[in-house]
Amino acid sequence: xxxxxxxxxxxxxxxxxxxxxxxxxxxxxxxxxxxxxxxxxxxxxxxxxxxxxxxxxxxxxxxxxxxxxxxxxxxxxxxxxxxxxxxxxxxxxxxxxxxxxxxxxxxxxxxxxxxxxxxxxxxxxxxxxxxxxxxxxxxxxxxxxxxxxxxxxxxxxxxxxxxxxxxxxxxxxxxxxxxxxxxxxxxxxxxxxxxxxxxxxxxxxxxxxxxxxxxxxxxxxxxxxxxxxxxxxxxxxxxxxxxxxxxxxxxxxxxxxxxxxxxxxxxxxxxxxxxxxxxxxxxxxxxxxxxxxxxxxxxxxxxxxxxxxxxxxx
Amino acid sequence: xxxxxxxxxxxxxxxxxxxxxxxxxxxxxxxxxxxxxxxxxxxxxxxxxxxxxxxxxxxxxxxxxxxxxxxxxxxxxxxxxxxxxxxxxxxxxxxxxxxxxxxxxxxxxxxxxxxxxxxxxxxxxxxxxxxxxxxxxxxxxxxxxxxxxxxxxxxxxxxxxxxxxxxxxxxxxxxxxxxxxxxxxxxxxxxxxxxxxxxxxxxxxxxxxxxxxxxxxxxxxxxxxxxxxxxxxxxxxxxxxxxxxxxxxxxxxxxxxxxxxxxxxxxxxxxxxxxxxxxxxxxxxxxxxxxxxxxxxxxxxxxxxxxxxxxxxx
Numbered sequence: 001x002x003x004x005x006x007x008x009x010x011x012x013x014x015x016x017x018x019x020x021x022x023x024x025x026x027x028x029x030x031x032x033x034x035x036x037x038x039x040x041x042x043x044x045x046x047x048x049x050x051x052x053x054x055x056x057x058x059x060x061x062x063x064x065x066x067x068x069x070x071x072x073x074x075x076x077x078x079x080x081x082x083x084x085x086x087x088x089x090x091x092x093x094x095x096x097x098x099x100x101x102x103x104x105x106x107x108x109x110x111x112x113x114x115x116x117x118x119x120x121x122x123x124x125x126x127x128x129x130x131x132x133x134x135x136x137x138x139x140x141x142x143x144x145x146x147x148x149x150x151x152x153x154x155x156x157x158x159x160x161x162x163x164x165x166x167x168x169x170x171x172x173x174x175x176x177x178x179x180x181x182x183x184x185x186x187x188x189x190x191x192x193x194x195x196x197x198x199x200x201x202x203x204x205x206x207x208x209x210x211x212x213x214x215x216x217x218x219x220x221x222x223x224x225x226x227x228x229x230x231x232x233x234x235x236x237x238x239x240x241x242x243x244x245x246x247x248x249x250x251x252x253x254x255x256x257x258x259x260x261x262x263x264x265x266x267x268x269x270x271x272x273x274x275x276x277x278x279x280x281x282x283x284x285x286x287x288x289x290x291x292x293x294x295x296x297x298x299x300x301x302x303x304x305x306x307x308x309x310x311x312x313x314x
Numbered sequence: 315x316x317x318x319x320x321x322x323x324x325x326x327x328x329x330x331x332x333x334x335x336x337x338x339x340x341x342x343x344x345x346x347x348x349x350x351x352x353x354x355x356x357x358x359x360x361x362x363x364x365x366x367x368x369x370x371x372x373x374x375x376x377x378x379x380x381x382x383x384x385x386x387x388x389x390x391x392x393x394x395x396x397x398x399x400x401x402x403x404x405x406x407x408x409x410x411x412x413x414x415x416x417x418x419x420x421x422x423x424x425x426x427x428x429x430x431x432x433x434x435x436x437x438x439x440x441x442x443x444x445x446x447x448x449x450x451x452x453x454x455x456x457x458x459x460x461x462x463x464x465x466x467x468x469x470x471x472x473x474x475x476x477x478x479x480x481x482x483x484x485x486x487x488x489x490x491x492x493x494x495x496x497x498x499x500x501x502x503x504x505x506x507x508x509x510x511x512x513x514x515x516x517x518x519x520x521x522x523x524x525x526x527x528x529x530x531x532x533x534x535x536x537x538x539x540x541x542x543x544x545x546x547x548x549x550x551x552x553x554x555x556x557x558x559x560x561x562x563x564x565x566x567x568x569x570x571x572x573x574x575x576x577x578x579x580x581x582x583x584x585x586x587x588x589x590x591x592x593x594x595x596x597x598x599x600x601x602x603x604x605x606x607x608x609x610x611x612x613x614x615x616x617x618x619x620x621x622x623x624x625x626x627x628x
Contacts (some may be wrong), residue, residue: 074598131469147466154566155445156602165560166594167481169552178594238483250564252468280480280492284388288470289416 003065006309007052007105010115010301011095012070013037016044018051020059022308024050025123028284029055030302041089045098052103066313067099068305070115075126077157080109108312113160114151115304116296117144120257121151122307124295131253134294135162136260137240140175141183145251151311162243163197165185186239188262194232203228219265237262241276248281248289259294317379320623321366322613324429325385325409327351327401330358332365334373335620339437343369344616350516359412359588366413380420380627382619384429388404391471394423398569422626427474428465428612429618431458434571436621438609445567448608449476450574451554455491458515459565466624476557477501500553500575502529510614517542533579551576551583555590562595562603573608 005028010017012035019030031054033047046271048069056064074083083230090229100107110118117134126132132146141163145152153159163183166175171180172193184190195213198205205228207213207220222229244256263269270293296303319342324331326349333344345368347361362383370378388397394410396402406587414421419605424432431448440446446460455477459466467473478490479496485494498504509527512519519533519542520535536543558570577583584607591600610617 076574147461148464150413150462152461154599155568156566156598158596158599159564159566161563161566161599164563164594164596165479166556168483169481169556176596242480242483249475249478250473252470252473252475254469280478282475282478282490284470285468285472285475 002063004063005059005305006313007055007067008302008304008309009048009052009067009069010112010305011035011048011069011088012301013072013085016047016051017302018048018055019302019306020055021067021303023310027299027302029058031055036089037087037089038091041093044089045095048095049099049102052099059222060149061103061105064103064105064109066309067103068115068307068309068312069095069107069109070112070301070305070308071095071098071109073111073158075109075111075157077110077153080107082109099303106309106313108308110151110308111157112154112243112301113144115308116294116300117146117304117309118151118258118307119293119300120259120305121146122310123303124300125257125292127257129254131251132255132257133160133192133247133251133253134259135244135247136294137186137258137263138188138261140189141187141240141243145248145253147251162247165243165246165275166237166278167242174254182239186236186243188260191215191218191232191236191262192238194236195229198228198232205229215265216260223266223267227275233265233268234272237272238276240269241273242280244273244291245277245280250275253302255290255291255292257294258291259297259300263293315373315376318377319373320379320620321381322367322368322616322618322620322623322628323362323381323383324426324619325349325362325383325402326615327386327399329360330365331616332362332369333616333620334369335617337379337624339617339620341613341616343372345369349402351401351403353403355405355407358403359409362409363413365417366417371459375417375419377418378419380422380623381417382408382429382621382623382626383413383421383423384426384615384619384622385409385423385424387472389423389425389471391424391467394421396423416451420623420627422622424465424622425471426615427456427458428467429622430573430614431460431618432465432621432625433610433614434573434608435460436624437617439571439606440569443568445565446569446571447474447561447565447567448571448573449558450608451500451560451572451577452502452575454503455501455554455557456529457561459567461565476561479557479560481556496553496557500550500557502574504553505529505532505546505550505576508550509543512542514547529576529579533576536582537580547579547582548586551586552590554583555587558587558595559591559594562591562599566599567603568605569606571606571608573611573614576605590619
């Protein structure tokens, strides 16, 4: 029977989003369920199986090519093992085997940055490219790379940790223990921290009108003209722009796709990124490289898991 | 007839170094000639042909698999064209075609950083790896990458410009026009500039005993205990170490091979690089990655050109 579909599973700490997807990236049937991570690894595994059952109930198993799963890492991609995860109960847990065994289908696992990269490459802004970098800026800064038409994983499946390239010696402390990482300077968390520092000082800012300030409120108040919010964004986004510029100089890609919560902050985000790229990346490389907004956002995980199944299921 | 040899040409601004090389990377016959770049492009082309003639005179053309050429760039590798070069007279000059036409052999061109990377990968410190980054620090900082067993060139053949990743906002001006590039902070030129600044100030330093101070003298005086020289090296080499650490976080390689004039500065160079890598690269990636000294140095260009001929000549 012709293989018409794949299953994509976006496994997150809050929810599991699973879809039956055709080979052109159209979602045929989808199912979302709360992860309830605190109930432990077997419970979460069963929920994954439940969502897969729900999306494949109307089709024949023979019509399904493969199953792809995107998960937070670190993972052992080869073995299909979740090594550890901050928001999931898994520790050295082989997630692929029980799924493969149940359905008798090829099953593949990759980390969430890589599947989002695959999603934009196959179904989103990066269609048609051979060398494409996907950068996501939200709480942290993550990335994935398509090089010569294939996802590049590195030797331990941990490549593209561009959130942890150092951009300021003796800069702010990063979650990884190092100082001055890109993530500590240009992420949504960096914006929020700078807002907090401003509120703890005596400067005048409309951010004081909120009970709780996150990156979102800084974008809102900057848009309304608050000087402090504007300065925070100028500084933080310039570092995000530097990340993009450095990435362009390193990979010489045809396209950088930028996604994640920060890019919903409006025109200012891409204005600053483009300015930094213009000032800081080499002309011959830059002139060949487009910077595009991610297209898939909330569906990047599930479609990327589907893309993984399509590509690896060959 | 069995293909037993390739020809490697290391085309530099000062000299042309050409060798007949067997498929295991042993130099069978070699020839060096002054480039005399000022005499123009046809003169230089003829000298390249002359060196090739000299090294192949004792063998049959049928025994030669291919010719490889390493040249400063920017190049158009696909077309075999030297687009421009600071130290060579070529401008949009097709160097490959006349060589291919004369000998009837497959002929390939690549930039000097890439051929040096290929040399270390095939015949030097990087033998047996799949993902290896070669970083060279001398006047500038250059690099090349072997990813999944192949040289990674990027979309315009200009990838791995890690000398121009920004490491200090509003840092020193770089030759590329940007500020705070790795090259302006951690290269031999950066060491020399800091020495010059020290000499222009009123600090006490044994660097004053020299008529002309380059990176070499700074290494010599630091070794002898000069405090200013030590401080200059500590600062400059820490940035070189940061380049290595950032590269490890980005590529997740099995090995980083470091070459170029700066690495001949003694134990202090690798001590500082290793310290920065320990402090600034992610544990899971770092623990899988070796840092090695380049093995081929002066022969990297000619052996890399030979490696290019072996790999591309298939």
